Every structure is written in structure tokens, then in C-alpha cells.
Amino acid sequence: MKYSSYYLKTNKEAKSLESINATLLQKGGFVEQVMAGVYAFLPIGLRVLNKIETIVREEMDKVGSELLLPALSPKSLWEQSGRLNTIDVLFEVRGANDLARAKNSASYILNPTQEEIMTTIVRHYAMSYKDLPLAVYQIQTKFRSEPRAKSGLMRGREFRMKDLYSFHETAEDLDRFYDEMKSVYARVFDRMGLGHATHLTLAGGGDFTSNFSHEFQTVCETGEDIIFYDEKEKIWKNKEVASEELQKTAESVRASEVGNIYRFGTKYSDSFDHIITQQNGDKSAVHTGSYGIGTSRLMGVLVEKFHDEKGIMWPESVAPFTVYLAGLNRDDDATIAAADAAYTALEEAGVETLYDDRDTGTGAKFADAELLGIPWRVVVSKKTAGKLEVTSRATNETHLLEISEFLKKAGK
């Protein structure tokens, strides 16, 4: 991608906000705030979000099938599950025509999560024990009318989430799958470079049939949760379920909830009559679980975890580009040709490259490379004499390499 024709403008003058991710993502032109808790993902920001969601998708595909549910649902569905009154962040909307004819107008809900819809759909498919176990998921925009949106992408009113739902004949089989999901999730966070900082954490299960749920908490100062490590039970616990005793004795850490897994038992199948026929002909309610990962929140958490005073430092697996190719000496035809050739070679080798072909000063190019957090800065100039000057964003080490040597290093 050539910078000169890409939808990208960085802004060194942007206002510094309390949250690092909001500041750096806006300075770098990754996102633009539309209102409190609502962000537009600009092209380079969408690349990052897509990388994150691709990792999630690849791991989820190993255990389930992807589908896409609507973002809008009838209010009646929420009356049926009883959640109309228990979820206080529901967005209720009406169409313009409905407003004009307010008398018998319908109301809709902008979905904050989709157990209701998923259950009503899946019950038409999974009618026999032969259809189970079953796992389906989607990656979609969710809506929650948060009383206080904050911290950039970490708590929005509109956000991206992967939600997977599993359906089982027995509680035991649900437990088996639930445990399997713990390792599936661990792999997702590992791939994003967050494995070491992300803890499986015991949390409250609310009014669900199981007493506890599990969260995946990434240690992070901007996080909204406080977790404690229970030495005796060898597990992290969210403050909401940690005993007074533990809170007194264990050290607390701030963390951000990047994923969660819940067992519902038959709560939703009871609400929506999701009944299957067993092998012996008996009928029984399906056991379900749901499993979420906040993909846009993860983007915020990644910035909080990986940055320095110059900007973002994306892990290579989620970086918008692998290489920032800075073409210097734009007044020299031979150097321009060399940079063009390097760009072509990198692209042909499958290395995602942002080629800074602008006629600007060197400082502006280097500052952008650092702000944008692209793993490798590659310089082609009069000085580099046919080679590539390669600098790691993470370590700041610089090496002069042949293109072939660099491609090898980049694993191509």
C-alpha cells in the first residue's frame, strides 16, 4: 500500500486523553470518535481489527461453525426470556413509521448479545440428540447503552464481539466443552501476544444455573476489574467473588476482561422451548453455554500493553502492516527506483508493506513509522546502497540487509 494514496493521516497535535489507547489510536488515524463510546474504524484501524478477528475466527472454526445473526431483534423476544427487565443497558428503538403511528407501533432491540435469537434459530435445527453437541458463533457489532462509556475502545456503547453458543444433550457434555473452550481461548490470546498477561479468572455467574463463570482477564492498568490470585486454590478470582479474607491477604491487580465463558444449563431452552428427542424417545431440554471475546476491546488492550513514548508497538500477528518502507531522497530518481523495486519485491513475497512514498522530510516518516507501531521499519535511501536498512520497532536494533536476507528473516 502506498502511503500517498492510502486513507491515512496521522496527527501529532491530537489531544492527549487519559486513556492511552484513545490517544494513540486517534493520533495514528486508526479510529475516529463519532460520539462517546462510538468509534469509526478507519482503513488502517480496520486492518488491525480484521487481524484480531481473523485469529479469533481461525480458532473458533476448530470447534464450531460461523454464522451471522441480525443486530436488530423484536422486543417480544426479550420479554419472553425475561431479560427485558434485567439487562439495564438495552437500546430500544422504533422505526420512523412506527413513531408516526405510535398507537400500535412495534419496538425493537439493538442486540447487546444474542442468546435469545440464537436459541430460537437453533431449536429449528437441533431437534434430536443426533444433532448435538453443536457450536455456532458469529463476530458482530453489539450495542449496550452504557451509563458511562470510557477509556477509548475499552468500554463502548457500540463494540465488536465474537459470541459462540454451544448446545448439549447433558450437563456433563456442556462441562466437557466448557473446559475445552478454556484452552481454545488461551490459544487465541497467546497468538496476540497476550498469553502471559491473561489469566483465567473465576467470576460471578449471576442468575445462571452454575454458580460461577470464568473470565479471561488481561493485566492492564486501565482495566476496570480487580483480580486476586488465590494461592490455595491456584486460581485468579475477580473481586466480585473473592472473599474478604483473600482480599486482605492477596495482592490485587487491575485487569481488563477480554473474554468470558458461561454455562446456562437449560435457562434459555426452557424460555424458548428448545427440546430435543433422546435416543430412547424421551424429551429433554438442551444444555447451553455462551462464550464471548471482545475483539474491539482487545484492540484497545493491545495498545495499552504495547506502546512506548513514541507510539504503538503492535505484535506482528495483529499489526496493520509488517513493514513500513520509508523511501528517502525523493528527489533522486535512482533512489526512488530502488525503493519502488523493494516495495514490489516485498509485496510479491507476501510481506504486507506500507510504502511511504510521500515527498516529506525524514523525520515525519520515521515518526509515523513509530507512531503507527509497524514491526519493521525498512529504509531505502542513497546511503543504503542497494540494501535495506531494517529497524525493529520492538528492540530498535538496526541491520543493513539484502532483500533476500530480510525476506528470510520475515519468514517468506
Add this chain to the structure above:
RNA sequence: CGGGGCGUCGUAUACCGGUAGUACGCAUGGUUUGGGACCAUGUAGACUGGGUUCAAUUCCCAGCGCCCCGACCA
């Protein structure tokens, strides 16, 4: 939802009871080109409504919006 702060060109800010200045950005031209370089010219602004006043961007009230603390957080 309680508390606090703030609303001025696209962005960041300044001043002021007598209609607003700077920097960045953007546009044009020129000089530059290994750390956000420079010169010239141009561009563009007082959140909304009400009140006080001869006069309001400025003071007062309300609304709306944004930020922060807390509460909440399927």
C-alpha cells in the same frame, strides 16, 4: 445514575462586555530532504435556546455534548 471539569476555525489553544489572535492542518508557489525543516500567499471558528445589557463569544439560567471520579457492568 450521583459528583467534578470543559464547550472558540478541521485540530490544539489565546484574549476580550464593543464581532476574535496564534500554531498545526489544508490549498497554491518556491526552497528543502537521515528525525515531525523553512519562506510567501490563501483558507476556515464562538454548541443550542432563553435572560441581563445600548451592546453578549464573554455575565446568568436551561438544554445538549464531551472528558474525568464513583456507582453500575449479560
